[in-house]
Amino acid sequence: MLRFVLRRLALMVPVLVGLSILLFAWVRALPGDPARALLGQRATPEGIARVNEVYGFNEPVLQQYLIYVKALLTGDFGRSIKTGQPVLESFVEKFPATLELGLTALILAVIFGVPMGYYAARHQGRFLDTAIVSGSLLGVVTPVFFLAILLKLVFANWLGWLPTSLRQDPRIDATHVTNFYVLDGILTQEWDAAWDAMVHLVLPAVALATIPLAIIVRITRASVADVINEDYVRTAESKGLSSRVVSRRHVLRNALLPVVTTIGLQAGLLFSGAVLTETVFSFNGIGQFLFAAIGGRDYPVLQGFILFIALIYALINLLVDVLYGVIDPRVRVS
């Protein structure tokens, strides 16, 4: 198992290296002078000269790349053009928000998606199955930002049941330890803060969860429908086992394998969805920050954040593969 993990980590390296090269080339591909692009509006001749020196834009390309890599390895991902804050710092600051949102969405998607898919598979052709399948189809094709806007406008603006934006009511004086607002509230026993944070999570999480939920329903349904026809399920039934044991140990354990794989891919959807959802709800995470950076052409932020996201995405997929190996012993042999 350890060897498996190490090998996967080793495989990640060339991809990340390649990505860094691409990002490196990307900044230089930007229209105009790279130094000017990095400085944006605040470009002054001295500023440009300094940037050129620091980044080595006047040096041969290989040299530039080495400077770039050295900077990366020392944790220097540049500074935001707009705020001047180091990119790494901004990321670390805002990532917990997105993680909180993403995890909540993922948990919602799994908790509701798997049972629905299972139920649909067991009752194929009946009314509820058709309803679930149609619903999930709609869920897959509805753009997340459309859904976010709709939810916000209906439940927050019109009905006023839930807050329209932000992570927490600014009037609540909450202490933040981990920057996971709900967790913070619990840790500091500020229950009103925790509750408030949870309430603020509802709409964005629901919007974000919809597509993954729909996908999980479909995959679970297809997978369970397949597994149920397998010989070993028939063997299990012939042994007189209770239906609960049959469905848990024999059907689900096999049927969930493709679902686990898919969760890794959903992480990617959750990231891009987060950019859109956080924007609609002014939810202060990396998604919203990225949105602002796109609009403001804040290239250092874009460059750094994308690299981080790639790293996290790769780690998540690694985790998923390990989880898969835990469930399916046939994979471990390789």
Add this chain to the structure above:
Amino acid sequence: MSEEVLSTGSHTPDSSGSEPLLSVKDLSVTFGLRGKRAVRAVDEVSFDIRPGEHFGLVGESGSGKSVTSLAIMGLLPKRGVKVGGEVKYAGRSLLDLSKKKMSEIRGRDIAMVFQDPMTSLNPVVPIGTQLGEILERHFGLRKQESRDRSGDLLSRVGIPDPVRRLKEYPHQLSGGMRQRVLIAMALACEPRLLIADEPTTALDVTIQAQVLELLKELVADTDAALLMITHDLGVVAGLCDKVTVMYGGRIVEAADRDTLFEEPKHPYTGGLLESIPRLDTPRGVPLKPIPGSPTQMLPWSEGCAFAPRCHNRLDVCMTDPPHLEPVGDRRLRCHNPLSADESAEVVSL
């Protein structure tokens, strides 16, 4: 037939109990999905199995023999399948039982060994768990006890180093070992009736004999009745007391083993026997397969299903379905069975 074949597998069934253990009467299974025509896979099937008896159900693919066994076990899908007739186990009607009650009988009183050991075991669960769960379910054993007992079962079926195997997964075992595991699972609760559906077909020839021997031994040890389903008459000859031959979903001939092998009466049975290649066949003599293929079947509603391929065919066979009648000490469904001479010819060659 040489004497050797007949005398192996000598087994005197316990005929003292007059009550049959399994009683199947007029069993029929109809498959009919929406929009598709209904197919009668099994029809008018009746037979009894006494305690300790070894019963062989013979037929080719599509004859309905596997479906029969699944119907007995209640393992056929619910949707699109209609089961008619009566199946009684120790006097209790199985077809009416609730799912819960049926699950108590399965694995414990009646157990089944399936055909393909590759796909019949759950790939992601250790062998020990797959064995232990039967014991835990039917006997309420706890983890430690069931683990011990599982180890015993594995050694009983001839698997070396059972303790290690308990933790292993199916893909780590060979085909023959997997089949032994399936047998161990079936015999875990010492069922009174063991149904074996082509247990050796998917195995290498060399392993087949071993597994059959094992089955014979274990069934004898536990005094269980055996329902052996196969297309292979050789298997039946060595193992079974009674033989029933099916074709196209219906029984065409049913008799004691000796009676059937010494004097086959149905042309299909005769054809099966004749087609077996033998060591003592002189060189140059061609093999004798049954002409045609199973797809050339007449629906039983129109005539005799075997008629298109039958060399004893009469005109009436194509228009009038024969009924299953007692003829001497056997049951026969044929308008024109083999004469004594033809029968002897089949047997002697």
Add this chain to the structure above:
Amino acid sequence: MTIPLPPSRGPMTGADLEGPESGAFEESERGLSLWRGAWHRLRRNPTAIIGALIVLAFVIIALAAPLLTQYEPGSAQWSGQVTPTSVPGPSAEHLLGLDRFGSDLYTQLIFGARQSLIYGVVSTAIGLTVGSLLGILAGGLGGWVDTAIMRVVDIMLSIPSLLLAVSIAAVLGQNAYSVMIAIGAAQVPIFARLLRGSMLSQNKSDYVLAANSLGIRRSRIITGHVVPNSIGPTIVQATLNLATAIIEVAALSFLGLGESDPAVAEWGRMLVAAQDRFDAAPQLAILPGAAIAITALGFTLFGEALREALDPRTRR
């Protein structure tokens, strides 16, 4: 043991029914009957029909846009009728009323379909062409070419596709082309992997071996046999990707990238603009959003039905 009776080996596994790979030279024959069979299955499949109808409607509306409305898109002619608290609804002159800039909403929607079609088709075409080429090269040539191409694909897949498209669009500037190229580029890895996989699995198949042993040149084998067999899955993927492309186009507009000319109607931007007028005029958001969803639904339904129809292993 009996000879003529085939021992029943249990249920046929998927391996027995492996698609075009198994079998010898009747490949092209089989290919033709594959399509014919698929057509039959499609015709009887209600979801396929619904999907096809939606797609057809979408394409017709998009192509015939100028004919379907008397107004010009993005004209903002009636901005005088729009106030901060009200946007005129359906009326005699305006079928669906106005949008918040004063253009005819119906016209905007129709022309938005046109934009989506253009963007969607072009970007998918880019992805398909470039991606398939890369995939064929990778699978066909193998060796370091394969490794190199797959590394690049892995890198492109290392970030979520929307963000990939965003980065590329940000570099290429604020115009329509950048959006199409960006989304097209994001689709390249999918097609590359698909074609490469198809190449690799067919490389091992018997008919390729047979053709090879007959001395037929590799390039001929590829173009004559392998590529035609890959067309089916590629078309399916292209259809499904079109759905995604349409959504991503809208998403990029939503993020402020892409066509900035307000005269060009685009569903994504209509959604952005509709947000702050929702109370007064929810239809400004609902209509374009629903349009996106329904169009994507149409392509998805059809694509999935097509996949099922072409798959020889369908269980029915």
